[in-house]
Amino acid sequence: MLRIATSLIYQQSSKAINDRQVALAKVQQQLATGNRILDHADDPVGSARLLGLNEELGRYNQYQRNIDLASGRLNVEDSTLGDAGDLLQQARELTLQANNDTLNTEDRGFIAMEIRQLHSQMLNLANTRDGDGEYLFAGFKSHTQPFDASGNYQGDQGQRSIQAGSYLDVPVGDSGQKVFETDPSDPTKGVFATLDTLADELESPSANFHNVMADTLTRLDQHFDNLNAVRTEVGARLKALDDQQNTNSDFVVHLRETISDVGDLDYPEAATRLSYATFVLQAAQQSFVSIQKLSLFNYMG
Numbered sequence: 001m002l003r004i005a006t007s008l009i010y011q012q013s014s015k016a017i018n019d020r021q022v023a024l025a026k027v028q029q030q031l032a033t034g035n036r037i038l039d040h041a042d043d044p045v046g047s048a049r050l051l052g053l054n055e056e057l058g059r060y061n062q063y064q065r066n067i068d069l070a071s072g073r074l075n076v077e078d079s080t081l082g083d084a085g086d087l088l089q090q091a092r093e094l095t096l097q098a099n100n101d102t103l104n105t106e107d108r109g110f111i112a113m114e115i116r117q118l119h120s121q122m123l124n125l126a127n128t129r130d131g132d133g134e135y136l137f138a139g140f141k142s143h144t145q146p147f148d149a150s151g152n153y154q155g156d157q158g159q160r161s162i163q164a165g166s167y168l169d170v171p172v173g174d175s176g177q178k179v180f181e182t183d184p185s186d187p188t189k190g191v192f193a194t195l196d197t198l199a200d201e202l203e204s205p206s207a208n209f210h211n212v213m214a215d216t217l218t219r220l221d222q223h224f225d226n227l228n229a230v231r232t233e234v235g236a237r238l239k240a241l242d243d244q245q246n247t248n249s250d251f252v253v254h255l256r257e258t259i260s261d262v263g264d265l266d267y268p269e270a271a272t273r274l275s276y277a278t279f280v281l282q283a284a285q286q287s288f289v290s291i292q293k294l295s296l297f298n299y300m301g
Contacts, residue, residue, distance in 0.1 A: 050259065057255045059166075060248050066162040067245045070172045073130045074238050077173065080128045080136065081231040084179075084191075087118050087125070088224045091195060092217060094118075098202055099213040105205070112202035119195040123147055126180050126192075137176035146176040151192025153177055164244045170237050179230050182222050194219045 097103075098111045126147045129135055134142035140158030147153060153176050161169045181190035194216060201212045 053255060053259045057252065057259065060252050060255065063163065063165055063248050064245065064252070067164050067241050067248070070162045070164065070170055071238060071241050073136070073172050074234050074241070076128065076130050077136050078231060078234045078238070080125050081179070081227050081234065084122060084125050085224055085227045085231070087122050088191070088220055088227065091115060091118050091198070092220045092224075095198060095213055095216050095220065099210060108202040108205065112199045115195055115199040115202065119151070119192060119199065122180075122191060122195065123149070123151060126151075126176055136173055137179055139173070139175040142173075147180070147192070151180075151190065151196070153181065153190075164241055165248060168240070168244055170240055170244075172237075174230055174233075179227065180223075182219070182226050189219065191223050194223065 094111050094114055098108050103111075126137055127135060127145050128137070135144065135146050135155070138144050138146040138155030140160065141155045142160070144154055146155040155176050157175045157177055159171050159175065160173050161171050164170050180192065183189045197212070198216045201209065201216075206212060
């Protein structure tokens, strides 16, 4: 019986030391990581709440990344639309110049060359790519060049959107039909057709030359107004993204503060526990050493 009792005391002492070592190691790990909750068992309720909060933080971080990408794409579109509007203004000025009876066929031929050049520049703008190499004005067919060399549309009318917040989806593009064809159902009334018709008329004037020039001016104004309308929409989207980004940023700060309140370590309290755990472990070790010196252990076999 004595041998059994002594062996039990030895085992209990060993277990006590091991438990104290585990407790000390846990406090040290908490201090090293700054986290109060190291596993679910430490605080099941707090652990579950932290999981939900971190998932929400991940969603809002993704919203912010979406906004950055969308803003970049929309800024490229806004700049492109501005450049396209400048080209239309140039075409309008050249049309007014060409509609002067003092010009001869050769003079109008030179203006026609400039119009052809504007057509080429407009085509380049219509086939602009974003920072990821995708076409801005191709709709959902973002890897397909939207306009061919003649100005025929090859994209679709899809409009891509991104999620900028829990309840906000923002379009990040416009189809080439919407932007460059005043009447999507009739490509002959599009920007490229207008410029082609203008250049053809200047190269080979018809009997209705002045009427064609007047009609061209009307169409150029319609194209310009259409571009400005789309550009206004783009500006509104950029404003919405900017506002949402600020809202998201404020909520992310709130989330981080809540995560900190739930999961961060109270360093002064942990330092006190570290001191206590060290003291208790040392006491257990000293007690174990004393037990080992008892003569009864000499008879354990």
